[in-house]
Amino acid sequence: MARAKHENQLVLSIQRKLKKANAIIRRTDKSKIFYICSSKEFEQKAIDYMKKTGAYQEITNGINPLGNIRHLITNLLDNLKEKKSITNEQWKNMLPNLRNCELPHLYFIPKVHKVRSFLSSLYIFLTLQFIVKLSCPFFNFNFIRINVPLRPIMSFKGSPAINISKFLNALLAPIYLRMARKTTYISGTDLIRQLENYRNNSRLQTTTLFIIFDVTDLYTMIPRDGALxxxxxxxxxxxxxxxxxxxxIDTILRLSRMVLGGAMGSPFTMVLANIYMLDWEQKLIEDQESDKELYGRYIDDVFMTTNLSRADIIKRLDEANNKDPNIKITYAVQSAVDFLDVAIENKDQKLITSVFHKPAAESCVLPFSSDHPRYTHRNTIYCGLLRAVRFSSDVYHFDHERFNFELTLIMSGYPLSFINLHFKRFFEANKAMNVWKYLDDNTYQQLHRKLLYQSTRNEIKQLPVNSTIDQYIPKTKIWDRQRLILHYKYESGPIIKYRREFHQLWEKYYVHRESLLKNVRLTIGTTNNPSLERRLVKKKPPSDFLADIHVN
Known part of the structure; x- marks a missing residue:
């Protein structure tokens, strides 16, 4: 209780300091750290971004267009239902939710991983400055002016079109993934598999270069008509x-016009961006296939291999860059690159892969003292070791990652006894104790291949390649009457034994021969207390405006 009171007082103190300094705080993109800057500076960056892209318009007349949007969507769905273009069930699933309907709103998060210089010093400076500010009320905030770009996020939660967006995403995403599977990287594990096959087929030469490129502002720069x-x-x-x-096709296109947007946040946006990019990248894909080289994309990031000269591959990339005025790329051509969370190097015709840690990513994991069930901390260790084995091409790179991971766990408060116990369990479960004890490379290579080709969660979710188009039609989930799921807020205090005691009471009073619940499976899950991000970061405009309805 004392700890909870102290932490609550600390959060309230931070909120007061931020308000007094007219500062804004945001969780950074692709990292666990916070970004603090002047509210005026952040607002100006957002305005500059909107002017540059021309994709957004600020409501300045104070009139909320929510009512008109909802009216248009409802009329469209009613019309499609009357013409029997959609079923009654599909009509119900796509109708706006009247209870929590609100206007979508735009917010931005800083992309500090794009600013490689001064990143570490910036983080240290802001952290120290913030600590001093808390301890000394006479200290004033000063902000380092570094041009940190922003990522736009359009919050569609409660939007009148959110159900249409979810429906189209469920309908088209599996089809896209099936048709573009050969040129889509779904994870770092998938990338390493393809690289090792590339090497095993004797395509990796001393002259082999790796190419990575990033599409600038993909979500905002896709034109509406071009996307359709x-x-x-x-x-x-x-x-x-x-x-x-x-x-x-006409029905799907009419529905798509209701949810076309220019930012991350809408479920259908990613599918539409992928389809637009698939159309744009066909020439590159054909050239790479002709050269028997790799080509793959993860949303707006692309990885390629080549045995062409540097001048020839740059010429090919420049041609692609000039193909569409809405698609601009920034590329790098090197023998060693970082893509997704994998570091890749061609060292004298030897493929070396390891875990890549983004400069903006703070070296930390879920603290051991956090209010989470203990299995969450066990899973943190297992997943960290699993990634290290899958990504590291040899035992020495694995041991380096293992050492860094162990230091990270210690810094996050994990006891050495807990770490050693679950490290040992990982290697025992995979019958690879020689790796832990002696760093045996032969045993490690067997472990690496075994875990690398083990199906990941994303791969298990995907439909088989030979499935039919009809199998992609979204279906309503059937309520499982033989399963009861309950959630409670997890705390490490007096109710830490709640789950076990509830199961005991359930079996004692409800599971007996005459009970109607004797065949019901009970599952007890947990929810967590509000995070620091939820307490400090305010991204949403006033709710009374977002839900205010004016119909013209």
């Missing part, structure tokens, strides 16, 4: 008699 044209071509190519299930 790319979607139409995609549907014409992969539909069955111009239909996907019971939906015609």
């Amino acid at each position: 044209d790319a979607l139409a071509r995609f549907l014409n190519k992969y539909s069955n008699n111009r239909k996907i299930g019971n939906l015609s």
